Amino acid sequence: MPLRAKLDERAFTTRAQAGMDLAEELRPRPEDEADDVVVTAKAGLRTIELNRPKKLNSLNSSMIRKILPRLIEWEKSDMANVVVMKGAGQKLSALAYFGLEYKLDHYISTYQKPYVAFLDGITMGGGVGLSIHAPFRIATERTVFAMPETTIGFFPDVGASFFLPRMNGFVGTYLALTSDRLHGANVxxxxxxxxxxxxxxLLDLETRLGELRFRDYDTLATRLSLINDAIEEFASGMPHDEPMHIRGELREAIDRCFRYDTVDEIINALEAEQGATKEWATRTLETLHKRSPTSVHVTLRQMRVGGKWSIAETFKREHAIASKFMQHPDFTEGVTALLVRKMAPQWQPASLEKLAETGENVTTPFFNFADFKAEDKLALLNDRDYSEYPHLVFSVPSEKEIEEVVLSGGVAGRTRQEVMTEVVNRRKGRQGIRAVVSEILNRKTSVDDKGKARWIS
Structure with a gap:
């Protein structure tokens, strides 16, 4: 048999086996709940609603086995125009569950149909994986976002290694280590x-999305732009009673303290804070000392290396890291203490200071991907990949983007207003964008004697 034929046969066999493996993973189990996911179809709109209100809509294997086949089916269907995901939650389970969850999250992150996530309520753990990689992520006054994994002796997963390091400055590192919560407009x-x-x-927006009609030759970019415009039809202004929380002096303090690559340096920086941010630093220190010391160290390294991973690498490597946490006592202790015994966990080592005394580099085993058995490595559902989110024009402006606009003025320079106008126009004047750009310009630029903005490195 010619070499090419052999390779084709092997590829077919591999795909067929992968299909059988996935079919087995998605096979309903006797313990599955009947109505934990509600799926509806109306015109071109397909909606998935998590339906476990008494469990805060926490994601579990039963729900994944219902969600993933629908997404695969709709991606292939010409009848499905827009997919909306509603609900969010937390998760805990074994490695097999994490593997299935990460496959779903990667599939969502590379989905080829418009995908809209409603972050209306608690958005933590598994709910983050269902929403954070979507091109459209809609917050409301009821949204509560956090990455609470270090409180249970785990690490921020579901693709956190990708999206947290890509947040402005070191805000992602701060959220990952402390589990601080963002509410409403601040999300x-x-x-x-x-x-x-x-x-x-939200209900009216769902109806509007279902009314959208796309032409066969419309590109994905065109369809996403139409969805963006439809969402903006329901913008009624940012809430006046909920100002931007992470800004100004606090924002500068976060960068000042969480820019370091070691936990000891972060602790020292927080202890050195004075003035208006001293109280915040004191609370943050107390928080870090309550977290699993191992989780804090692993998470910090995750924040430093994850920014270089592609989206596919992210889920494969998070799966490997999760397997190491399954073997670590802090994960079992954290889950049992906080969710069962309802008391403070007893970590091993007991504290950041105790861990420092051992002189051990506790992070090394978690990032030794070479010793992860080939048969245990995560096999994703497609080979799609990227190193930066492909639809950033729908996100709020990053500091990097604003810096580039400031520097594009060259020697002559550009005024803050000129920078503001360009960045806001790129996003069609969407609500809230001006406030984000203004905060960054006030914090990261100075104004010279000619009125031109100069970027502060």
Whole structure:
């Protein structure tokens, strides 16, 4: 048999085996809940609603086995125009569950149909994986976002290695280590969400999305642009009683303290804070000392290396890291103590100081990907990949983008207003964008004697 034929046969066999493996993973189990996911179809709109309100809509294997086949089916269907995901939550389970969850999250992150996530309520753990990689992430006044994994002796997963290091400055590192919560409009201001609307408008927005009609020759970019315009139809202004939280002196303090590559240096920086941010630094120190010491160290390294991983690498490597946490006592202790015994966990080592005394580099085993058995490595559902999110024009502006606009003025320079106008126009004047750009310009630029903005490195 010719070499090419052999390779084709092997590729077919591999794909067929992967299909059988996935079919087995998605096979309903006796313990599955019947109505934990509600799926609806209306015109071109397909909606998935997580339906475990008594469990805070926490994602589990039963739900994944219902969601993933639908997404695969709709991606191939000419009848499905827009997919909306509603609900969010937390998750805990074994490695097999994490593998299935990460496959779903990667599939969503590379989905070839318009995908809209409603972050209306608690968005943590598994709910983050269902939403954070979507081109459209809509926050409301009821949204609560956090990455609480270090509180249970785990690490921020579901693709956090990709999206947290790519947040402005070291805000992602701060959120990962402390599990600090963002509420309402601040989920948008931080860049976690792409849009903000009031929760009372969500049903009308769903109806509007279902009314959209795409032409066969419309590109994905064209369809996403139409969806963006439709979402903005329901923008009723940012809430006046909820100002931007992470800004000004606090924002500068976060960068100042969380820019370091070691936990000891971060602790020292927080202890050195004075003035208006001293109280915040004191609270942050208390928080870090309550977290699993191992989780804090692993998470910090994750934040430093994850920014170089592609989206596919992210989920494969997070799966390997999760397998190491399954073997570490802090994960079992954290889950049992906080969710069962309802008391403070007893970490091993017991504290950041105890860990420092051992002189051990606790992170090394978690990032030794070479010793992960080939048969245990995560096999994703497609080979799609990227190193930066492909639809950043729908996100809030990054500091990097604004810096590039400032520097594009060359020696002559550009005024803050000129920079503001260009960045806001790129996003069609969307609500909230001006406030984000203004905060960054006030913090990261100075104005010379000619009125031109100069970037502060």
């Amino acid at each position: 948008f201001y931080s860049g976690v969400a792409t849009h903000y609307i009031h929760s009372t408008s």
